[in-house]
Amino acid sequence: MIYLKLFWSFLQIGLFSFGGGYAAIPLIQSQVVDINQWLSMSEFADVITISQMTPGPIAINSATFVGTRIAGIQGAIVATIGCVFPSCIIVLSLAYIYYRYRGLSVVQGVLNGLRPAVIAMIGSAGIALMNLAFENGKGVSGKMGNVNFISVAIFSLAIIILRKWKSNPIFVMIGSGILGLCVYSLDL
């Protein structure tokens, strides 16, 4: 019964969270905190914090966290499956349509319009992330104009390495993490 409830709740989260990431937070909150009271508000805030600190989508992270809390590992698995199930059906249908009809001139036109828009949206996400990194204080938006120069330096170095040597982005990310650890520890 509890498995069914977990599955159903996270199925709704998966089905109605468009736009990914932060757009899903209110939806998760209503299911997990308000309707089912599986987590308190402060526990939910912790889930968001952890999600920002770990890889993986917020919805999947919440599913694992809540599932584990309520019904152990099985609960986590059931909630996660519920969460990805709607994407699975919808994305596979769209993929089928795309590969079948992408040769059509109308579809070509639509895709020609979509590609630049996608670049713009990725760019916008990148700049938002850059601003967050450059802000002083731990992600909490502090005083304006208070720039974290260590972040700016790491960012610039990373951009130079990426553009000049076309390095593997994952190594650049790990390198920035290690650099952050060294520099910030010294700064104490």
Added chain:
Amino acid sequence: MKENIKLYFKLFTSTFYLSAFTFGGGFVIIPLMRKKFVEEYKWIEEKEMLDLTAIAQSSPGAIAVNASILVGYRLAGVLGAMITIFGTILPPLIILSIISVAYTVFRDSLIVNYVLRGMQAGVAAVIIDVVINMTIDLLKERKAMPVMVMIGAFIATFIFHINVIVIIITSGVIGAVSMYYTNYVKKSGGLK
């Protein structure tokens, strides 16, 4: 058969690996996938990757999961999609199950915070780098419509925070109309 198993295994390991490094939101998986599947393996074309991103973005659910489903489906059908979903959700599932046991320790750890603070700048650099590459490619086409759509979509999303679905539908319509218009103009021009 043996070839298939090899492909399945490669799909699983690469999505698992990419998912484990998708810090800072779902979009981060796009440059990582592009590097792996477009540049390294050459399994997917550049333009196709952008199309798949548009589909991932306009479907409900997490972008990282949606993009993985698409790559899996493209390379090995529905079974491939199942494998890539599994590869993508496994890292957060493992990490979160461990962390949910001792999350206050993790959250308050200075070392973790320093590493993440550094990584944040690195992740931003990775995304900006890939956007620069894609913009250069777009400008090389020397067409006005895509550049205008890109600028318009950027202003709409970054400054006005307009819903992504609205942006996607609008740019799709602009693309279709522009295609119709150029075809029509060419044809009528040819008749005279």
